[in-house]
Amino acid sequence: MDILKVKVNSINANESFLRSTIGAYCARKNPSIETISDIKTAISEAVTNAIVHGYSNDSTGVIEIDAKIIDDVLFVNVIDYGKGIENVEVAMQDFFTTKGDEERSGLGFTIMSSFMDSIEVVSDPGEGTSVMMSKKLN
């Protein structure tokens, strides 16, 4: 049993806090610097999505991260209780964004998919979104 649970508000400062926390959590398995960097990038994308899209920058929102390491594989779930995604399949397409006027690149899910070994997104409009990802640590 090796689990980590973190619960924070949806404020911008928690982007770097959460990615650093998950990076530090994975360090016990001595992953490569590149692996840590990939994980931090993917976490940053998921947390930014929760803040910008899930909660529309409302800092009273809650973001939870549930992580566990089983047999040298990190499983991490980034959860928000925000507005959810209407169509996950469309949202995961390269360059798709609902906020083009704010210089969002629409590449968040592309980067999460490329940098992690697996990703599964479950979302209910009005209920929230959960992004489950995994990556082998060594």
Place this chain on the structure above:
Amino acid sequence: MIDHEYSDGKLTICLRGEIDHASAPKYRISTDNLIKKGGYDSFVFDLSGITFMDSTAVGLIMGRYKLLKALGVPVYFYNPSKVADKVLKVSGLYTIINKI
């Protein structure tokens, strides 16, 4: 403020540290102020000092690229760090902005 240098008509901007959704606005404001000042005919993003970047940084660079393209100014990358390089590759930015 961000470090920058004018040399032979080339404006080089050094983006350093971590660029994410939280930090992007300060990089955007500083860069846009330099773009508005003029005095250059090509523009270089020096990314050697980037220790973290995600897709927010891609959006930031794309936005500046569009501004500069509208001004007819060519844009280049210089010496991207390993972490910057990987995000630039995955995002496809190298297809529109070359390294020098």
